[in-house]
Amino acid sequence: MFALVDVNNFYVSCQRVFEPRLEGKPVVVLSNNDGCAVSRSNEVKALGIAMAKPWHQMREVAEQHGIIAYSSNYALYADMSNRVMSILRRFSPDQEIYSIDECFLGLDAIGRDHTELGMEIRQTVQKWTGLPVCIGIAPTKTLAKLCNHLAKKHSRFAGVCEWAKLDQATQQRVMQEVTIGEIWGVGRRLSVKLNEDGIFTVADLMKADPETIRMRYSVVLQRTVMELRGQPCIDLEDVAPDKQQILCSRSFGQLVYSEHELAEAVSTYVARAAEKLRRQQSAAGALAVFIRTNPNREKDPQYSKHVLVPLSQPSDDTLQLTKAALWVLKRIYKPGYAYAKAGVMLLELQPNTGIQGHLFLESADPIKRANLNETMDKINRQWGRGTLRLASAGFNHGWKMRQNNLSPCWTTKWADLPVAGG
Ligand SMILES: [Mg+2]
Structure with a gap:
């Protein structure tokens, strides 16, 4: 249950x-x-x-x-x-x-x-x-x-609905009233296809032959049919699987022209992605950077570039990853465009155990580096994201998201703590 x-x-x-x-x-x-x-x-x-x-x-x-x-x-x-x-x-x-x-x-x-x-x-x-x-x-x-x-x-x-407590007539009525778009895992595109096949409601889908559904659609939808009939096919996933890739990308609050500002944004995104990487105790074997203009501004010249580079050693080090990302940015940046978005993706993730001892790591002492990253994470967790950052992440951040109506962080910032009474 x-x-x-x-x-x-x-x-x-x-x-x-x-x-x-x-x-x-x-x-x-x-x-x-x-x-x-x-x-x-x-x-x-x-x-x-x-x-x-x-x-x-x-x-x-x-x-x-x-x-x-x-x-x-x-x-x-x-x-x-x-x-x-x-x-x-x-x-x-x-x-x-x-x-x-x-x-x-x-x-x-x-x-x-x-x-x-x-x-x-x-x-x-x-x-x-x-x-x-x-x-x-x-x-x-x-x-x-x-x-x-x-x-x-x-x-x-009153906020709690238990299937077994509904009488059969109610169950039937519900099935006939609720459209398939409301069913878990049935998206809009699938709904359209099902509609074309004459399947509109939960009741219609339940009545469909599971085998036919599997052949015509997918084994996933077949499972949905079985589940609607009360046969459990999908179990609880106790542990959320570690992410296979980590993406950090944002549209800018205003258009960005200079490489310098793009570098600030890219550095900031690497720092955030690397923090997530370390939290799940992974290291990245490859890194991708993309930048693009706004395709909706049709009169503007358009440019979009996405480049992936393998890393010589898998890494979870913010300094090294930033260095690699800025190296990529230097090669894909073209002046004269109004950039609207940038992003960083970390890929080929693997457990970070055992990668610290490499003899020929180009970086400084890997143990020192690991300590540095750990300290940085601790400080940023306690004092807020970005409190301690690389200089390349900059200070001005004119490109940052627009958040004109942001409420205080009542529960995560001391300064924003709500005050009762008065
Ligand atoms: Mg909700």
Whole structure:
């Protein structure tokens, strides 16, 4: 038996925890560079504003209805996510963190009534973090997802929907009402194809012959059919697999022309990627850098280049990786273009054990270097990202993301700590 716990309108809800005045008001959180809506409060959804709607297109509606917009505050969301996940861990030893605001729990080892347990989870998360969650409970992960969808949609479930507690007539009706686009793992493109084959609802897909589905579509969709019929095919993944590649890329807040500024951005991205690399105790065997102009500015001359270089030794050293990345940048940079985005990717990741002893490492003493990186990570963890950085990462950062409506980092910065009373 599985439970899927999902925070409602996660980013918006995080903002509301620290600013209760936002309760009941239409609120959106915008993507990087304040581009489009990535989280919407129910009030905003009710206004018919779709996910990923560009902010500049909803300015007018926003003014009319007093929509309050925030820049994404990932430091806040990541911290709130950790709090929710550690609370959920108390309720079941079997936990799979599926995304920043979603988590599967295995309930097989838990003897009590599952709906009651769900209610208690919900109340605890609400009380301890201030965040509202909905919970779907079912014999398969796919059905648990579906139940979560129902719990969100229908207030009569009071936030917890358990498949086994629905009578058969209700189960049937739900299957006929919910469209396949809502099913876990069925994306938009697949929906279109299924529609062409006359499959529109969950009920249609359940009735389809699994073997035919496998041949016509994929073994993955066949599993989905089995799961909808109540046969578990997808198990919990207890340990999130280590990333096979690490990408750090951003669109710039303003166009960038000089190599110097691109180098600042690339250095900053390498530092972030290398930090992630060390956190999962990997080393990179190759590194790629890309830079590009904005293809939407059709009148501008366009340029885009992506170059991958193998490293002579796998490395997790910020200094070495930065050196390699800037070497690549020097070769791909062309003056005269308005650059809109750059990125760094670390590839051919491998465990970093045993690579420190190489005799001919070109860098300084590898042990000293490892200590330096470790110290840098510690300082940056405690004092905030980028507190200690290479000079090549620069100071001005005119290229940084636009975040005009960024809220304070209430839970991760001492200076932003909220003050109660008065
Ligand atoms: Mg959610």
